[in-house]
Amino acid sequence: MVRLTDMMEDDRNHLLSRPCPRFDGDPWVEGPPLAERRIAIVTTAGLQVRSDAAFDFRTAEYRVIPGSIEGKDLVMSHTSVNFDRTGFQSDTNVVFPIDRLRELESDGSIGSLANYHYAFNGAYMEPAGYEDKAREVAALLKGDNVDAVLMVPV
Amino acid sequence: MSALSHFLESEGLATAGISLVREHTERMEPPRSLWVPFELGRPFGAPDDAAFQHRVLAATLALFEAGPRPVLVDFPDDAPVKALAVETGGWACPIAFPPPPIDPNDLGAAVAAEIGQLAPWYEESRRALGRTSVSGQAFSVEEAAAHATLFLDTPPETGMAAVVRLKGALEDLKAFYAEAAAARPGASSADMADWLWQETALGRLIFTLSKTLATHEDEALRYMAARSLVPRAQAEKAKATAAP
Numbered sequence: 001m002v003r004l005t006d007m008m009e010d011d012r013n014h015l016l017s018r019p020c021p022r023f024d025g026d027p028w029v030e031g032p033p034l035a036e037r038r039i040a041i042v043t044t045a046g047l048q049v050r051s052d053a054a055f056d057f058r059t060a061e062y063r064v065i066p067g068s069i070e071g072k073d074l075v076m077s078h079t080s081v082n083f084d085r086t087g088f089q090s091d092t093n094v095v096f097p098i099d100r101l102r103e104l105e106s107d108g109s110i111g112s113l114a115n116y117h118y119a120f121n122g123a124y125m126e127p128a129g130y131e132d133k134a135r136e137v138a139a140l141l142k143g144d145n146v147d148a149v150l151m152v153p154v
Numbered sequence: 155m156s157a158l159s160h161f162l163e164s165e166g167l168a169t170a171g172i173s174l175v176r177e178h179t180e181r182m183e184p185p186r187s188l189w190v191p192f193e194l195g196r197p198f199g200a201p202d203d204a205a206f207q208h209r210v211l212a213a214t215l216a217l218f219e220a221g222p223r224p225v226l227v228d229f230p231d232d233a234p235v236k237a238l239a240v241e242t243g244g245w246a247c248p249i250a251f252p253p254p255p256i257d258p259n260d261l262g263a264a265v266a267a268e269i270g271q272l273a274p275w276y277e278e279s280r281r282a283l284g285r286t287s288v289s290g291q292a293f294s295v296e297e298a299a300a301h302a303t304l305f306l307d308t309p310p311e312t313g314m315a316a317v318v319r320l321k322g323a324l325e326d327l328k329a330f331y332a333e334a335a336a337a338r339p340g341a342s343s344a345d346m347a348d349w350l351w352q353e354t355a356l357g358r359l360i361f362t363l364s365k366t367l368a369t370h371e372d373e374a375l376r377y378m379a380a381r382s383l384v385p386r387a388q389a390e391k392a393k394a395t396a397a398p
Binding site: 087134152 | 155156157158159160161162163164165166167168169170171172173174175177178181182183184185191193194195196197198199200201202204207208211214215216218219221222223224283284285286287288289290291314317318321322325328329332333336341343346347382383384385386387389390391
């Protein structure tokens with residue numbers, strides 16, 4: 001799992017009915033070898049620092065996750081009830097692999113990690129509705145000298 | 155996710171992402187994707203398995219050096235399964251709850267009683283994990299249950315603010331239950347979901363809220379009731395169980 005053929009009918013039909021627009025243009029950005037890249041995570045798992053406000057699911061808002069975050073300080077306020085949360089409850093890295101990335105940074109496999117990561121709530125909005133906030137986050141990432149973004153759904 | 159990748163890449167940032175639903179990725183064609191055959195909610199496959207998470211992460215990061223666009227690679231392996239419950243004859247929650255109350259007005263009391271029974275197991279899990287995913291932002295779990303129960307009769311508030319607060323209360327309650335039940339290891343995510351939704355008073359409370367609020371005059375509450383309270387798979391199971 002997840003193969004759509006393994007899912008119950010309602011779940012399968014829901015996923016197949018989701019809008020999946022093909023946007024204009026074929027952007028493609030190249031960069032240096034991984035060992036020289038500065039990496040940030042952008043997740044749609046509705047994650048937030050425990051003290052931050054929960055997501056309002058009718059907006060494309062995002063939360064800032066500091067690079068120094070520890071898993072115990074992350075909580076999830078994603079709107080959807082149609083995915084497993086027990087994995088995250090046991091180990092945040094199954095959704096937000098910050099400890100694994102720190103290990104890669106330590107052994108030199110990647111160049112460095114960003115000062116900030118970003119979380120969206122990826123359930124309610126139509127895909128195009130995220131454009132403005134995505135471009136806002138892009139500016140923040142570039143200001144942090146990030147040149148590789150790890151995109152993680154939930 | 156694919157849309158965000160497109161927008162970030164068009165701003166000059168290289169992106170590489172995980173795809174959980176291959177059909178969506180095929181249609182939207184983000185720049186670089188690794189499709190993984192994992193359960194929704196687990197993009198890196200397996201909790202508490204650093205070696206497997208590293209395999210998935212390495213396969214995703216390798217896409218930064220792949221091409222041409224669009225890159226869509228399949229991860230070759232399913233997530234490892236904890237076989238404990240199957241091998242030992244099935245998982246059971248550490249607490250045996252009393253039979254369900256027939257009167258829906260008793261649901262609040264039944265949930266409160268469950269919370270009391272689960273509390274020591276929750277504390278045990280919290281000690282073992284060194285963390286909790288219960289946010290504890292607006293309510294304690296006892297207050298969260300009391301707040302949710304109010305919506306069975308006359309919702310104390312309406313609109314989006316009410317939805318966000320009620321959703322937050324219910325998510326905290328579900329996290330509390332799941333973390334308490336995890337004190338007895340060996341449950342799969344499906345075991346845990348079936349237990350919570352089909353066997354507990356909390357599950358019955360949320361099913362009842364879903365039915366009650368589905369016809370409420372407030373649009374936000376109606377939307378939440380229809381889309382964002384009960385998982386589709388659990389609603390389908392409950393329907394199948396209730397069928398003659």
